Amino acid sequence: MTKLPSIGQPVSRLEGREKVTGSAKYAGEYNVPDLLYGYVINSTITKGKIRSINTAAAEALPGVIEIFSHENRPALAHFDLQYTDMDAPPGMVFRPLYDSEIKYNGQPIALLVAETFELARYAATLITFEYDEEAFDTDINTNLDNARPPKLGLATMLKPPPPKPRGDFEGAYNNSYVQAEGEFHHGTEHHNPLELYTTTTIYEGKGKLKIYDKTQGTINSQLFVANVFGLHFKDVQVISTYVGGGFGSGLRPQYQLFMSVMAALELKRNVRVTLDRQQMFTFGHRPPTIQYTKFGAEENGRVNALYHKAVAETSQFEDYSEVVVNWSNMLYPADNTLFEYELVPLDVYSPLDMRAPGGSTGSHAIESTMDELAYKLHMDPLDLRLLNYADKDVSVGRPYSSKELKECYMQGAEKFGWSKRNPEPRSMKKGNKLVGYGMATGIWEANRLFARAQAIMTPDGKLQVSNAVTDIGTGTLTVMTQIAADTLGLAINDVTFLYGDSKMPFAPIQGGSFTVATVGPAVEAACQAIGKKLLKLAKKMNNSILAGADIKDVLFKNGSIVLKENMLTGVAIKDIMATNKGKSIKSTNSAMPNPLKLKGHSRAAHSAVFVEVEVDEELGVIEVTRAITAVAAGRIINPKTATSQILGGMVWSLSKALHEETISDARFGKYMNANLGEYHIPVHADIHDFDVIFVDEKDTVVNDLGIKGVGEIGLVGMPPAIANAIYHATGKRINDFPIHFDKLL
Structure with a gap:
């Protein structure tokens, strides 16, 4: 009991x-009778048109049932809808097998359906394509002149644009006692949950479908299928009882869902389509982003000027955007601000929300710049944040529904032993290793x-x-x-x-x-x-x-x-x-949500993160030896699962800061490390003493239960804390994520 x-x-x-x-069954594990298997074929060029497809060798194999491409796909009811799912950004959603046009490298261009998965995979290798290739651009760094503000759409409700300028930023910054600025580069990341994307569609006759789908929204997938294929919503059932990780990759229906349903309806058979690991790199990613900051402070340490600009990648067909630059003024109440956010359309697939989208990108620039200010002011980084503590969200002129960030600072610093830190860079050593302490603040909106x-x-x-x-x-x-x-x-x-x-x-x-x-x-x-x-x-x-x-x-x-x-x-x-x-x-x-109750408040979860690193003085190898995250996130329903969420975010923080990046070769417009052998993530030996503190926080505004959520807040603060600790250890300020040891040699 x-x-x-x-x-x-x-x-x-x-x-x-x-x-x-x-015993838990995932989307690809249900025992379904009379099951066919589909294998997706992807484009090997980045931009152009398919001139011809030769399927003869594959079709000659016994057990090959059908090969679908743009040449023979069935007519679809609403393939031209701008919004087919809850998370679609402004633009036109990607439409698999729509026509001969190739929009990005790895685009799905055909589906081979066979009696077994092994046969489908082998037969797919026998299909040949001829292309008319076109010039393409996939490098954000060489296309910054094409940056423009994002188009506004339905997603703007949850992803507001930067707040309007306040005061006189240029004047205040130029007259500031100290100034700190930086240029920050954030690489591409892919979600890579353990479970591959799979859809098993059971054809029940008369247009009725039961679909086992890997998704983060059963009703979202149901709406997509019903809209695109012209089915009655009640005739489409989507089941996703167990999901082997998502991190945002399942917020939108991925193309294996479309392929599986299309084949099942056309063949009137049960069809399963599973993407392999390399194909997991062919949809969605955290976009590469370049950021520029200029923060100014008075002699007493009061921040009086904030500038933050971000330029991010998007596709040619959708304007995916993130909230990157809005966070600093929510934390630090400067009177003079200027925030800008722009997109560069490139020949890539649309980026996709990835755990703490925008927040984990922006916090690196914000918190590293605050750290730089602290050193120039000869202030403790924690003292600087306490001096600039805000009980009110000045970016919108509203108080917070609750905010126990100050208690996060105090409890986190005490347990970590922050007071033992020697403030001078390169002053703390352990044998041949330089020791560094770093800290940062985290914030994430509490929506409902x-x-x-x-x-x-x-x-x-x-x-x-x-x-x-x-x-x-x-x-x-x-x-x-x-x-x-x-x-x-x-x-x-x-x-x-x-x-x-x-x-x-x-x-x-x-x-x-x-x-x-x-x-x-x-x-x-x-x-x-x-x-x-x-x-x-x-x-x-x-x-x-x-x-x-x-x-x-x-x-x-x-x-x-x-x-x-x-x-x-x-x-x-x-x-x-x-x-x-x-x-x-x-x-x-x-x-x-009760709009009358929420109208007068900003709602956010907060965190304070303290990190210790050791850096080999000769080899530059970085090790995160200790980390503490203190979190204020309202009422914690289950401290065990909540702690697990924060610890998972901390592990990913280490990955973001030191390991994780998808490398693109702009000559080919292609990701070169689309596998888990070369897409580096932490292993057990990388993770040491990580701890979590939940600070008591009561909130009667956010909802009657007082819940804020902890999925993202565990990720946003720790990456910049690691970067700040590396600076304290080595005296080198590195503003590119991930930080590789060669930058310290």
Whole structure:
């Protein structure tokens, strides 16, 4: 029996056993009868047109069923819609097999369907293509003259453009006592979750489909399929119970979904399409970005001028944008500001949201420039941030709904031992290694969207709650079960949370750290509605002690409804349900942000990060030996899964700062290390003493549960803290990510 209440308890993942024993089925693991296999063929040129396709050798093989290309794909209902999914940026979404035009290297240009996967993969190698090649540009550095502001669209609601200039930046900066500036280069990154992108489409006849898809939004994939193929929404069911990592790569439907559904509808057969690891580099990525900063401060350390410009890559067909430059003025209340954000359209696939999109890019430039200011002022970097602490978001003129960042600074610094730091660069050594301490601040907006949930109380007093949300490994199943259990005072093992199915009540895509803050209130609302129905039944029981009680007079506790004025008096929920003639109680309820309540506040999670590095003085090899992240993110539903989220972000932070980059050769317009052998990520030996602190923070504005979300906040602050620690260790300020040892030699 799980301890009651469960919110705030470190409950282990409820699906943990299924995942570690292999009984959890992912999109490519369902046993489907009469299954065909599709293998995608990708373009080997970067730009041009397909002149001809020779399929004769492949078609001659027994077991090859069909080869789809632009020449024979079926007609589609709404292939020209600008927006086919919830996360589409302004422009025209990429349309696989649309015509002969090649827009980027690796573009999917054909699908071979066969009786086995091995045959499909082999037969695909026998198809030859002739192209008419055209000149292309894939290098942002040589195309900066083509930078322009992004087009505005639906995504602007969650990705606002830079705030308007305030004051006189040029005058204030030129007259500042100290000035710090920098140019920062951020390389390309690809998501690379462990599970490959797979779609298994089951053809049920008469236009009805059951689809097992790797996605971060079952309803998003459902909308895409119904829109593009002209199907009724109710005839398309998308299931994604288990997801082997996403990091944002599943926010938009990827092309294997289109290929699998197209083939299934045309062949009237069940079809599975799985992308291989190299093909995981052919859609979406964190865009390479160049940033320029100029920060000015008065003699006492007060920051009075902030300039931040970012130029990022996008595709020729969509304007993907990120919030990169907005963050500094949310943290530091300068009166004179100028922020700019521009895009360079190139012959690449559209970038895609990747954990803390924009925030993890911008924070490197912001926090490294603040660190530079601290050294020029001869101030402790922590003291500089405390001096410029803001209780109000001056960029929009609103107070924060809650902000315990100062406590993050204090608790993090104390546990890390920041006071033991010698402020001079290259002053701390351990044998042949230079030791450096660095710190930085993290911030991420606390958003919330609309969601619905259904709750059913069964005749035996068990609770079943459902919502279409996915669980990409963040612990969503577990925390939703905790919320439902506490709302009705039940033990966790009396609650079942069903999820990951588009036929369930609405959930948006799972991203942006808004899932628990969005779906949690819907779950709570549905359970509260069940509670009212239970009380109504209880009042009708013979000699009921609750006969005169109103909902405000009772609590749901230990499986019973009890009177607040006499907590020892109550009626068991199982006894109440026993009077309901064997019938269940059901309620479906919605939850959405209250604009009147939110209007006057900015909402954000904050963090303070402290890092120790050791740098080999002769070889330049960098090792992150210690790191602490102190987080203020409202109410923490499950400290165990939340800690796991922050630790995962810290590991990725090390990867971003020191390892991870997709290398493009501009001569070919192609990524050269599209594999996990050469796309470097950390291994166990790279990870040492990482720790997490959650600071108490109460928020009555963001939502009734006080939840902010922790998915992104664990990533934004640590990469610049590592860069700042490297400067403290070596005296070298390196503004390019990732930082390789050769830059320290």
